[in-house]
Amino acid sequence: MDNWLCKQARLSPDRIAVTDGKQQLSFQALATDAGHIAGQLTANNIPAQTRVAVLANNTLAGYRIAMALLGSGRTIVWLNKRLTTAELLREFVDCQASTCLVADDLWRTDFPEAFIQFSVLLATAADPESLQSDFDLPQVASIMYTSGTTGAPKGVLQTFGNHYNSALASALNLGLTPNDDWLCAVPIFHISGFSIMMRGLIYGMTVRLTERFDAEAINTILVNEPVTAMSVVPYMLKKLLAFQETNSAPYNAHFRTMLLGGGPIDRTTLKRCEQLHISVVQSYGMTETCSQIVALSNQDAAAKIGSAGQPLFSTQLMISDDNEILLKTPALTPGYLNRPTALFDKTTADGWYKTGDVGQLDDDGFLFVDGRLDDMIISGGENIFPDEIEAVYQNCPGIRDIAVVGEPNDTWGMVPVAFVVADEPLDTLTFKQYGRDHLAHYKVPKRFIAIDALPVNAGGKVQRVVLRKLL
Amino acid sequence: MDNWLCKQARLSPDRIAVTDGKQQLSFQALATDAGHIAGQLTANNIPAQTRVAVLANNTLAGYRIAMALLGSGRTIVWLNKRLTTAELLREFVDCQASTCLVADDLWRTDFPEAFIQFSVLLATAADPESLQSDFDLPQVASIMYTSGTTGAPKGVLQTFGNHYNSALASALNLGLTPNDDWLCAVPIFHISGFSIMMRGLIYGMTVRLTERFDAEAINTILVNEPVTAMSVVPYMLKKLLAFQETNSAPYNAHFRTMLLGGGPIDRTTLKRCEQLHISVVQSYGMTETCSQIVALSNQDAAAKIGSAGQPLFSTQLMISDDNEILLKTPALTPGYLNRPTALFDKTTADGWYKTGDVGQLDDDGFLFVDGRLDDMIISGGENIFPDEIEAVYQNCPGIRDIAVVGEPNDTWGMVPVAFVVADEPLDTLTFKQYGRDHLAHYKVPKRFIAIDALPVNAGGKVQRVVLRKLL
Known part of the structure; x- marks a missing residue:
């Protein structure tokens, strides 16, 4: 295919490609800019056809540099700014990048000489x-290290074909209008954010960047600017709803979709969205599938509470005999960097990708994700998923945060126990009663253990493996 | 991928898949119906995995049978109802189909016993x-014989992947909304019509079938029914405009696009469309590319009169040294049936498909198609295209229809001469003067020859090869 950036510079030259609310670049300007930055990359001894690590916020500079890397045939290795320097260096070495380009405000004094600040570049x-001139679909466009709640991070290879197929499947699901304008408040170094950039390039769509998630500021943007879609996680959605509910003007008339990742929506939140006429499309996906591959439409949401929806048009999905979610999709990574057998190990003999998630399909073909296979607790022959128990306890008075793991038990094999963050001493009896009121008996945690804060990884996910070690 | 029909039966079960204005079928009903017809195919000794010829009008029965053939893994060979029985049989034998399914009102008494009427099936x-269960993208879904103005018709193989890529490229160009509803008045046995069926299946979109092009009836449909798009050729568009201009109510509020194939639009027609607020997307494509691969948006139309537009997102286009239009696109046929070297003969060493059309790209990357390489007249070193001359003479008083071909000439090598259909005896002097007023001198036909009617092929295209033989 033609280089997508050059193509959009011809197809939609004057369309705004990206804006941060202050400055904006048309596709033509972005292509010209990318050529300029490509020259600066070469002048800084960053050869074409190499991997280049990037440590960036959601700023115009990060966006422009990413486009220049893609457009000039260099591969982007997205690094997570929440990692420690030692962790960053481990990934930098693993990917054999020629350098790491660093946003000025993310610069650290202990970075090696090989790293270059955006402003210097x-x-x-x-x-x-x-x-x-061309983008070959099998060519690797980007690499992202899976944050992984266990084991060493692995570099997921994402080809142009993966991004293309993902963007098209998303368009078939969400539709596509000439005025689409996607607000990107999720990190561009995650697939949730970078996939918005790639959709922008493939659709010829405007991307509205915000540097951080500030619910009040974003509410104002959604009210006043012609944004049509936004990617959110449940936490962001709830914060935004709160601002809409306090005398805010409604979102601009063109706004049409909240694309929600990171877990299903609860009935209360869904009701609040309904009352505010905010359409939410829930979704399920992973770095390995270049963003969402299963989605639940706003229309189906009320009838299918807790479901992630149906596999998108180009995705095939089945549940294995041991309830693991298996996938085939053209958006699936061709593999992991430097780990030639890692994808093979996650693939069945019939070529299905094993997600590591456990789930069920209902009679209408809607997927319900139970949780990670690794986190599953088998107790007296019953499968228990921490996610379900934690979700129930989210609304329990006296509990600020909770994580559930399995503990070995002579009678049941394993039993669920809970780590709880609370402001007061734990009232275990009340907690147990609450559990018995809302859950099957065997799912109620046998112990509640106070903890100051739950351990999370750089992606913000609770590390249950750390909690298990505490037992 | 999952079988598209089964997939839409799950994703959009209650959405209307197809309607003829009287009856309608949802995607779920269509899938159930296809399973039923699949059983009837087997019962009529039409094995799975074979080719099945179809001779159909744009009726619900034809649509349902086509869906059943696709859905059950049989390959559709579309035959053109305008062919003589001898021509039909030649293609039927060439494609080795197990049978030919024939719409009842297209039945002819001289059809062989192997042919089956729809009503019987x-x-x-x-x-x-x-x-x-699955559609493999490299699998051949359909075969269409190119009507060809010269030579024997060849069966163009169209894979599921070709149709999929064509539909997605069209969606990236035209956008996609949940209420899309495409009126199909062009024949389903042509790629212009069949591609609407395939888009319907891929988008989960309603297809509104009409059996024939009756401009008044179609104007009424566009006014009263929720149709959003329609495929037309210039003749159809002009007829429809005439009905809009005579006190008709405007088209329904959801109508958004006339997709125009079969040649560019003139300035007068464009103005009429503008005044009626009818958006026209002009396009260029062929059976070998599964419909349009170049398109001109309504916004660019006025600035680029005569252009076919820009290559769609996934299409690459270049002009060869001898001005032939060359293509790369994932919608390109993998080849011709029983002619293993035919595609190779039309492909450059670098893998570009040679369209046989001559054209130019302007500085903004817009394509102007001059005509067929075969029809080009080289006169005194200048290239002359009959299309241009014929277009100019469309507005010449006293000329009803005109076709231009080259005639050998001792001085110039070749000169253009015109065959003219007229009601009165030809006024050659006036015609020549008209030509000198509107064309470069060397393009003015040297002779005007009266003819009762221009010879056309089954696709309605003028057969200039027949005219050349008359000289």
């Missing part, structure tokens, strides 16, 4: 270079 | 069969 005197 | 007592 963008101040380099250099002639513009031609961009790569 | 649909009256067969049989148990429903399961549909094929």
Whole structure:
């Protein structure tokens, strides 16, 4: 295919490609800019056809540099700014990148000499270079390390074909209008954010960047700017609803979708969305599938509370005999960097990708995700998923945060126990009673253990493996 | 991928898949119906995995049978109802189809015993069969014989992947809304019509079938029914405009696009469309590319009169040294049936498909198609295209229809001469003067020859090869 950036510079030259609310670049300007930055990359001894690590916020500079890397045939390795320097360096070494480009405000004094600040790169005197003419679909466009709640992070290879197929499947699901404008408040170094950039490029769509998630500021944007879609996780959605509910003007008339990842929506939140006429599409996906591959439409949401929805048009899904969710999709990674057998180990003999998630399909083909296979607790022959128990306890008075893991038990094999963050001493009896009122008996945690804060990884996910070690 | 029909039966079970204005079928009903017809195919000794020829009008029966053939893993060979029986039989033998299914009102007494009427098939007592679970993208879904203005018709192989890529490229160009409803008045046995069926299946979109092009009836449909798009050729568009201009109510509020194939639009027609607020997307494509691969948006139309537009997102286009239009697109046929080298002969060493059309790209990357390489007249070193001359003479008083071909000439090598259909005896002097007023001197036909009617092929295209033989 033609280089997507050059293509959009021809197809939609004057359309705004990206804006941060202050500055904006058309597709034509972005392509010209990318050629200029490509020259600066070369002048900084960052050769074409190499991997380049990037440590960025959701800023215009990060966006422009990412586009220049893609457009000039370099592979982006997205690093997570929440990692420690030692963790960053481990990934930097693993991916054999020629350098790491770092947003100025993410610079750390202990970074090695090979790292370059954005401002240094963008101040380099250099002639513009031609961009790569073609994008080959099997070519690797980006690499993201899975945050992984267990084991060492692995670099997920994402090809242009993966991104293309993901964007098209999303368009078939959500529709596509000439005025689409997607607000990107999720990190561009995660697939949730980077997939918005790629959709922008493939659809010829405007991306509205925000540097951080500030619910009040974003409410104002959604009211006043022509944004049509936004990607959120449940926490963000609830914060935004709160601002809409306090005398805010409604979102602009073109707004049409909240794309929700990171777990299903509860009935109360759904009701609040309904009352505010905010349409929510729930979804399920992973770094390995270049974002969502299962989605639940707003219309089906009330009838299918707790479901992630149906596999998108180009995705095939089945449940294995041991209840694992298996996938085939053209958006699936071709593998992990430097780990030639890692994908093979996660693939069945029939070529199905094993997600590591456990779930069920109902009679209408809607997926219900129970949780991670690794986190499953088998107690007296029953399968128990921490996610379900934790969700129930979210509304229990006296509990600020909770995580459930399995503990070995002579009678039942395993039993669920809970780590609880609370402001007061734990009232275990009340907690147990609450559990018995809302859960099957065997799912009620046998113990409640106070903890100051739950251990989370750089992606914000609770590390149950750390909690299990505490037992 | 999952069988598209089964997939839409799950994703959009209650959405209307197809309607002829009287009856309608939801995707769920269509899938059930296809299983039933699959059983009837088997009961009529039409094995799975074979090719089945179809001779159909744009009726619900034709649509249902086509869906059943696709859904059950049989390959559709679309035959053109305008062919003589001898021509039909030549294609039937060439494609080695197990049978030919014929719409009752297209039945001819000289059809062989192997042919089956729709009513006979649909009256067969049989148990429903399961549909094929998967559609493999490289699998051939349909075969269409190119009408070809020269040479024997060749069966163009169209894979599921070709149709899928074509539909997605069209969606990226035209957008996609949940209420899309495409009126199909162009024949389903042509790619212009069949591609609407395939888009319906891929988008989960309603297809509104009409059996014939009756401009008044279609104007009424566009006014009163929730149709959002329609495929037309220039003749149809002009007829429809005439009905809109005579006191008609405007089209329904959801109508958004006329997709125009079969040649560019003139300035007068474009103005009429503008005044009626009818958005026209002009396009260029062929049976070998599964419909349009170049398109001109309504916004660009006025600035680019005569252009076919820009190559769609997934299509690459270049002009060869001898001005032939070359293509790369995932919608390109993998080849011709029983002619293993035919596609190779039309492909450059670098893998570009040679369209046989001559054209130019302007500085903004817009394509202007001059005409067929075969029809080009080289006169005194200048390239002359009959299409241009014919277009100019469309507005010349006293000329009803005109076709231009090259005639050998001692001085110039070749010169253009015109065959003219007229009500009065030809006024050659006036015609020549008209030409000199509107064309470069060397393009003015040297002779005007009266003819009762222009010879056309089954696709309605003028057969210039026949005219050349008359000289």
